[in-house]
Amino acid sequence: xxxxxxxxxxxxxxxxxxxxxxxxxxxxxxxxxxxxxxxxxxxxxxxxxxxxxxxxxxxxxxxxxxxxxxxxxxxxxxxxxxxxxxxxxxxxxxxxxxxxxxxxxxxxxxxxxxxxxxxxxxxxxxxxxxxxxxxxxxxxxxxxxxxxxxxxxxxxxxxxxxxxxxxxxxxxxxxxxxxxxxxxxxxxxxxxxxxxxxxxxxxxxxxxxxxxxxxxxxxxxxxxxxxxxxxxxxxxxxxxxxxxxxxxxxxxxxxxxxxxxxxxxxxxxxxxxxxxxxxxxxxxxxxxxxxxxxxxxxxxxxxxxxxxxxxxxxxxx
Numbered sequence: 001x002x003x004x005x006x007x008x009x010x011x012x013x014x015x016x017x018x019x020x021x022x023x024x025x026x027x028x029x030x031x032x033x034x035x036x037x038x039x040x041x042x043x044x045x046x047x048x049x050x051x052x053x054x055x056x057x058x059x060x061x062x063x064x065x066x067x068x069x070x071x072x073x074x075x076x077x078x079x080x081x082x083x084x085x086x087x088x089x090x091x092x093x094x095x096x097x098x099x100x101x102x103x104x105x106x107x108x109x110x111x112x113x114x115x116x117x118x119x120x121x122x123x124x125x126x127x128x129x130x131x132x133x134x135x136x137x138x139x140x141x142x143x144x145x146x147x148x149x150x151x152x153x154x155x156x157x158x159x160x161x162x163x164x165x166x167x168x169x170x171x172x173x174x175x176x177x178x179x180x181x182x183x184x185x186x187x188x189x190x191x192x193x194x195x196x197x198x199x200x201x202x203x204x205x206x207x208x209x210x211x212x213x214x215x216x217x218x219x220x221x222x223x224x225x226x227x228x229x230x231x232x233x234x235x236x237x238x239x240x241x242x243x244x245x246x247x248x249x250x251x252x253x254x255x256x257x258x259x260x261x262x263x264x265x266x267x268x269x270x271x272x273x274x275x276x277x278x279x280x281x282x283x284x285x286x287x288x289x290x291x292x293x294x295x296x297x298x299x300x301x302x303x304x305x306x307x308x309x310x311x312x313x314x315x316x317x
Contacts, residue, residue, distance in 0.1 A: 074207045074208050074209070075205065075206060075207060075208075076208075077208030077222075078205075078206035078207045078208040078209075078222045078223070078224075079206050080208070081208055081220050081222040081234075081236060081241070082195070082199060082206060082222060082224075082234075084236070084241040085234065085236050085241050085242070085243060086195060087241070088236075088240055088241040088242050088275065089242065089243075089274065089275060090273060090274040090275065093273060093274060094274055095195070095196075097127050097274075097299055097300060098126070098127060098129065098299075098300050099124070099125060099126050099127065099299070099300055099301050099302070099303050100123075100124075100125040100127070100297065100298070100299055101122075101123070101124055101125075101296075101297070101298040101299075101301050102121075102122070102123040102125070102294055102296065102297050103120075103121075103122050103123075103294070103295050103296040103297075104120070104121060104123075104292050104293055104294040104295050104296075105118050105119065105120050105121075105292070105293050105295070106118070106119050106121060106290065106291065106292045106293075107119065107290070107291055108289065108290050109287070109288045109289050109290065109291070110289075111287055112287045112288055119140055119141075120140070120141040120151065121138055121139060121140050121141065122138075122139045122141065122153060123136065123137065123138045123139075124136070124137045124303055124307055124308075125137075126303055126307075126308065127192070128196070133160065133161060134160075134187075135158070135159065135160040135307075135308035136157075136158070136159040136160070136308075137156060137157070137158050137159075137307055137308055138156065138157045138159075139153035139155070139156045140153065140154075140155045140156075140157075141153055142154055142155075153314070154168060154169070154314065155167075155168055156168075156314060157175065158308055158309075158310045159183055159184075160308050160310070162180075162184060163180065163310075164179060164180040164183060165310040167310060167312075167313060167314055168313070168314055169313055169314045169315060169316040170313075171313065172310050172311070172313065185250060185261075186261065186263075189230075189232050189246070189248040189261070190246070191234065191243055191246055194224055194232050194234070198224050198226060198232070199224060201226060201227065202227065203226070203227030204224060204225065204226055204227065205223075205224070205225040206222065206223075206224050206225075207222065207223050207225065208220070208221070208222050209221040209222065209223055209233075211238060212235060214235050214244045214245050214264065215244075215264075217237055217238075217244060218237075218238045218239075219235035219236055219237055219238055219244050219245070220235070220236045220237075220238050220241075221233065221234075221235050221236075222234050222235075222236070230248075231248065231249070232246060232247070232248045233246070233247045233248070234246055235247075240268075240275075242265070242268055242275055242277075243265055244264060244265055244266070245262055245263065245264045245265070246262065246263045246265075247260065247261070247262040247263075248260075248261055248262075249261075259284065259285055260283075260284070260285050260286070261282070261283070261284060262282070262283045263280060263281070263282050263283075264280070264281045264282075264283070265277035265279070265280055266278075266279040266280075266281070267279040271297045271298075271299065272298075272299050272300075274299060276294075276297050277294075278293065278294045278295075278297075279291070279292070279293055279294075280292045280294075
């Protein structure tokens with residue numbers, strides 16, 4: 001039967017059935033996305049069920065301070081630190097030293113800038129003993145000359161009985177007042193003076209003040225305070241208990257404020273069984289003022305009384 005134009009037009013506009021079937025089939029990419037979404041939702045839900053760990057509080061962080069003994073006061077801790085320091089320095093052998101001979105090099109600093117000149121020196125020190133005051137003799141080495149090799153000592157400083165003298169072959173002169181005051185001020189606040197006299201004086205307080213840093217070293221800090229409010233603070237290596245810094249303050253009579261003096265000790269070596277610092281650095285109000293490097297140290301060498309007699313002049317060389 002022949003088709004009319006109307007029936008042909010009607011047949012042409014009906015979409016084929018195969019196109020409907022193709023649109024109903026799910027896309028594999030959509031299935032993968034749905035699986036990923038379901039997995040992420042499951043993980044998120046599980047994370048909500050796990051208890052959250054709070055950040056560590058400051059009280060929970062381990063402290064670098066040494067463990068404190070139950071019932072130990074700051075005074076008891078301070079006395080223990082002093083006892084540990086004396087034992088580390090050599091105990092009775094350190095306490096009973098009679099003399100000390102030193103050879104070394106020294107240089108001064110101004111506002112942290114070094115003096116370009118390095119001075120070699122030879123020092124003889126007598127420690128105080130019953131009936132024998134402490135004394136110090138420092139000889140400075142200079143070149144013998146352009147022709148003769150070697151070095152000689154042609155200038156000597158002697159410190160004794162609160163005075164300071166400069167001795168040459170020409171005669172004796174007293175050192176400037178400010179220089180003398182500085183020397184005896186440092187000696188009055190030295191570790192030897194603190195151990196031999198301060199800690200045994202009535203009314204003294206020895207206070208442990210926790211830990212601090214000296215350079216990169218952890219140190220135990222202890223302050224010795226006298227009855228007249230004079231104080232020395234010692235900082236001791238937390239492992240070896242050897243002193244690494246000694247600090248004190250004094251009132252400046254000109255500016256009416258306090259100046260701070262400190263001395264740091266480094267490069268310890270055992271000499272005759274006694275740990276001895278071979279590098280000693282001084283600071284004034286935080287600025288480096290002097291540095292000494294020891295090349296030779298000898299203890300308990302007998303010294304005659306004439307060694308510290310300022311009336312005996314040097315011989316011309």
